[in-house]
Amino acid sequence: MKFVPFALGALFLATPCLAESEATFEKIKIDAGAALYDAECRRCHASDTAHDSYGPPLENVIGRGAGTYPDYDYSIALEASGIVWTPAALRAWMEDNSGFMPGTKMRHVGIEDRTVQDFILAYLASISDRDPSKISE
Numbered sequence: 001m002k003f004v005p006f007a008l009g010a011l012f013l014a015t016p017c018l019a020e021s022e023a024t025f026e027k028i029k030i031d032a033g034a035a036l037y038d039a040e041c042r043r044c045h046a047s048d049t050a051h052d053s054y055g056p057p058l059e060n061v062i063g064r065g066a067g068t069y070p071d072y073d074y075s076i077a078l079e080a081s082g083i084v085w086t087p088a089a090l091r092a093w094m095e096d097n098s099g100f101m102p103g104t105k106m107r108h109v110g111i112e113d114r115t116v117q118d119f120i121l122a123y124l125a126s127i128s129d130r131d132p133s134k135i136s137e
């Protein structure tokens with residue numbers, strides 16, 4: 001039974017490290033997502049509502065009803081869709097927005113790589129108040 005205290009001690013020592021590396025991974029994902037957002041989305045989407053934007057601003061888009069940003073002139077297809085921007089809906093949108101929603105006026109994007117989607121989602125979550133894990137995956 002000598003090993004038990006040792007094992008417990010090791011567990012306590014390991015825990016802060018784990019939490020630390022998770023925080024590091026999360027930060028790397030957000031940074032990568034920000035760079036991808038700059039390359040693929042920012043020319044049309046401001047990330048904060050204080051800036052003019054050709055497309056609707058994506059601040060707080062996680063968990064938002066589609067087509068509900070006030071004063072934005074959406075296509076009828078998007079405004080009438082009744083969907084909520086869950087992480088799963090955002091993946092489908094990034095993968096093939098015009099296939100997912102025929103009639104949208106957003107130019108086609110085709111981001112099929114799940115890792116790239118993960119990074120962009122991490123960035124979108126970082127500019128949203130709602131926690132995506134409490135919405136759905």
Ligand code: HEC
Binds near residue numbers: 045067094109
């Ligand atoms: C060429 C410009 C352009 C690019 C690039 C672009 N979008 Fe869009 N996006 C739009 C427009 C315009 C709309 C409004 C579509 C409509 O009303 O049908 C839109 C709508 C959206 C919506 C719906 C928001 C809401 O309020 O319901 C999301 C989510 C979105 N885009 C995400 C993205 C992401 C993520 C990227 C980058 C991977 C991206 N878009 C790239 C122009 C663009």
